[in-house]
Amino acid sequence: MKINTQFKKGVLELLVLLIVEKKDMYGYELVEAVSKVVDVNEGTIYPILKRLTNEGYFETYLEESKEGPTRKYYHITVSGKKRKKEQINEWKKFATSVNDFIKGSEKNE
Amino acid sequence: MNKEEFLNKLRKKIDILEESEIEDIIKEYSGFIEEKMSQGATEEEAIKSMGNINELSSELLSAYKIKNPQEKKNDFLNNLIEEFLSIIESIIEIFSHKDFREIIKFIIEIACIFIIIALCRIPFEILAHMYKDIFFNLSNSIGSNSIFLIIGGLGKFFVEICYALFAIILFVKIFESRYLQNKESNNKYVEKNTSNETKENGKLKKEKNLKSTNEKNNYNCEQKHLGIIDSLTSLCILGIKIITFFILIGTVFYIIGLTSAFAISLYLLFNGVLYFGIYIIILALLILGIIVFIILFNFIFNRHTNFLIVLIISIVSFILLGVGIALSTIEIANTTIYYDDITLNNEEIKTLEYEMKDNFIIKGYYDEFIVDDSLENKIKIEYNYDPKYLELSINPTEYQENNFEIIHLSFNINHLKYTKNIFNEIINNLKKKTIKTFNYNPNIKIYVSSNVKKQLLKNKKEYERQLELYYDKDELEDICEILLDKNLDLPDYCKPFIKDELN
Numbered sequence: 001m002k003i004n005t006q007f008k009k010g011v012l013e014l015l016v017l018l019i020v021e022k023k024d025m026y027g028y029e030l031v032e033a034v035s036k037v038v039d040v041n042e043g044t045i046y047p048i049l050k051r052l053t054n055e056g057y058f059e060t061y062l063e064e065s066k067e068g069p070t071r072k073y074y075h076i077t078v079s080g081k082k083r084k085k086e087q088i089n090e091w092k093k094f095a096t097s098v099n100d101f102i103k104g105s106e107k108n109e
Numbered sequence: 110m111n112k113e114e115f116l117n118k119l120r121k122k123i124d125i126l127e128e129s130e131i132e133d134i135i136k137e138y139s140g141f142i143e144e145k146m147s148q149g150a151t152e153e154e155a156i157k158s159m160g161n162i163n164e165l166s167s168e169l170l171s172a173y174k175i176k177n178p179q180e181k182k183n184d185f186l187n188n189l190i191e192e193f194l195s196i197i198e199s200i201i202e203i204f205s206h207k208d209f210r211e212i213i214k215f216i217i218e219i220a221c222i223f224i225i226i227a228l229c230r231i232p233f234e235i236l237a238h239m240y241k242d243i244f245f246n247l248s249n250s251i252g253s254n255s256i257f258l259i260i261g262g263l264g265k266f267f268v269e270i271c272y273a274l275f276a277i278i279l280f281v282k283i284f285e286s287r288y289l290q291n292k293e294s295n296n297k298y299v300e301k302n303t304s305n306e307t308k309e310n311g312k313l314k315k316e317k318n319l320k321s322t323n324e325k326n327n328y329n330c331e332q333k334h335l336g337i338i339d340s341l342t343s344l345c346i347l348g349i350k351i352i353t354f355f356i357l358i359g360t361v362f363y364i365i366g367l368t369s370a371f372a373i374s375l376y377l378l379f380n381g382v383l384y385f386g387i388y389i390i391i392l393a394l395l396i397l398g399i400i401v402f403i404i405l406f407n408f409i410f411n412r413h414t415n416f417l418i419v420l421i422i423s424i425v426s427f428i429l430l431g432v433g434i435a436l437s438t439i440e441i442a443n444t445t446i447y448y449d450d451i452t453l454n455n456e457e458i459k460t461l462e463y464e465m466k467d468n469f470i471i472k473g474y475y476d477e478f479i480v481d482d483s484l485e486n487k488i489k490i491e492y493n494y495d496p497k498y499l500e501l502s503i504n505p506t507e508y509q510e511n512n513f514e515i516i517h518l519s520f521n522i523n524h525l526k527y528t529k530n531i532f533n534e535i536i537n538n539l540k541k542k543t544i545k546t547f548n549y550n551p552n553i554k555i556y557v558s559s560n561v562k563k564q565l566l567k568n569k570k571e572y573e574r575q576l577e578l579y580y581d582k583d584e585l586e587d588i589c590e591i592l593l594d595k596n597l598d599l600p601d602y603c604k605p606f607i608k609d610e611l612n
Contacts, residue, residue, distance in 0.1 A: 027137050028144040041160025042145070044168060046137055051172035069140060 012040065012048055014091055017076065017084040020058065026071035049074060057083050112142050115156045122166035126173060134169060192281045222283050226276045232355040233272040240264035350409050357409065360402045367395040382539040386437025393429035396422060440542075447545045459503055459551075461490040465561045466514060470568050473505075473518035474597065475553040482558045492520065494551035498531055499524040501551055511575050513568060522549050573600045 012034065019025065019033045031045045052058045057080030062070045076084070110118075116135050123131055138159070145155035159165060244261025374388040400423055407414040463469070465486045475490075494501045500523040507516050524531065531547065538545050557565065577585065589603035 028141055031141065041158065041164075042141065043138070043159030043165045046134070046141070047165070047168035047172045050134070050169065054172055069143075071140070072137065 008038075008040070009048070010087075011038065011091075012045065013052065014084070014087045016045065016048055016052065017057070017080060017087060020074050021076045021081065021084060024073045024075045026063075026065075026073050030074065052080070056080075110156055111152055112139065112156065115142070115159070115162070118162055119166060122162065123169055126170070130173075189277065189281065192285065193277075196281065196284050222280060225283070226279055229275065229279065229351065230272065232352070233268055233275075236355070236358065237265045237268040240268060353405050353409055357402065357405045360398055360405065364395065364398045364402060367391060367398055371395055377536065377539070380536050380540075382536055384437065384440050384539070386433050386435070386440050389429055389433030390437060391433075393426040393433055396426040396429075400426070444542045444544060447543065456493055457496045459492040459494075459501060461492075461503065461505060463488040463490075463516065465557075465564070467564065468513045468568065469565060470513050470515045470572055471518065471555065471565060472515055474550065475518055475555055477554055478562055479554055479556050480559050480562060481556045484556055484558050484561075486558070486561065488561060489556040490518065491554045491556065492551040493554070494522075498527050498534070498547070499549055500526060511572065513572050518553060520551065522551070524549055570601070573602055577602045 015034050015037055016030065019030060025033065027046060027049065030049065031042045034040060034045055035042060049058065053060060053074070057077055058074045059077055060072050060074055063073055065071050116139055119138065120131060120135055123134065126134075141159070142152070142155045145158060146152060150158070241261050241264075244258065244264065247261075370391050371388075374384075374391055377384070378388060400419055404414055404419065406412070465488055469488075471488075471490075481489075492501060492503055501520060502523075503518075503520045505516055505518055507514065509515070534545075580588070585602060586606050589599065589606045592599055592603065
């Protein structure tokens, strides 16, 4: 269970970084974008945003919306971009090693 | 569960965070839910999509490097150390980046913080002294009992530790609000710039951003002016709260004392001691104390107080107090008090014997000389006491002074072991509406033959005469005052001084 959530957290973080890098987004927009990719409890995205902001990978600014309430937009920083690159590399390494392993075990069958 | 319930639950789970952070999070989540609902979901569905609230809160807290609310206490010290380290870091930063003037300003401000901390020492000092005095007097009144001295010492130690912790926390908090906040506002400045950089995202947005940054700048200026007043008022409130905190500590002691008094009075009541007036007074005072405690507590921790209930309860307890005082005056008037009523029911006797010498003097407290010529040259000293109430150990000291051999009839009494008996005796007396004071001193009788008695008295006189020659007038006066204070027998040489005093 613990490994699972930890794993999920890592993946979600990467997704969030990738999405925000493309375009500044506010919370709900981001949640929608992430849930298109992964089935996830929508409440769990915000803590990740908060953590990434606290660790300096994101910056935030407020903006009025047409509907009324001001929205907090997230914007990726330079260190956030660096972090994203690291995460992508890590993910690729991880994915290829898992893929290789799967291929190997399929051959043996 | 509706939205309000969900948000309230969440708020409770993360209430160790700072108020502004909590507001931020709650706002964000309420925004989430509203958006979800505006997309066509029901309230129930929107909340369900947020997931498990416990998981949510623990993840939120982990975003602030707070592991679990349960581990908060353990982490307290770590947090303190971390904050301290960040302070040192920012000190280094200040010294390496800022000019001479700012460094001087910084030093002055630090000095101010230390002065504030030193001022906060005063109530702690009072508290420590209070402790020391209470336990020192207790140990004095009960006899040389070191337990009370140790408790007193521990109390003082505890107060000192509290002060040290308090000083560190205060220092960290003030420093944090003065310097680490500056750092944060710098960050915000960077944030504004970067938000300008995002103008590539569209012309409309760019205009909006510019507008919003301008507004932000204005807002920041206003905030700076407000900031000084705000910090002054909050400092005042903090000061008042610190003072009320010490009153709160006082009320805690008051409540502890009265609760034990109330417990004792209940015990007495069940043992048939009927002094209702005093019990009612104690109860009323206890209720008042608790009310004061609640009011102060709510004030310090910004909680709501229901003043109507407080008012009603205090009126009731004041009425109780009045009734209690009236009753107790009647009850006390009906009580007879005996002073120095020595209850020597189970007499036990310890005896000492000496062979008379020509230069003997007997000093110390004794009740009477009894002439018994059959003793011839012997001196027999009897200590009468009641083993039910005290333990007696006689330790006469013998020493030489001015060619005289002096026997000092000193003794130690220990009645702590027998407190139960004493307490029972008091209860029995109180049941009969009488109060008898205890005299713990043993009854000392000296049996001697008439010749020996004459010799002893003669020696004493001679000794006192020599003393008169030996000491000057002032020193003798001092000695006499001490003897008078302790209610001891006054020798002849004291008579002139006593007359002076009486005049």
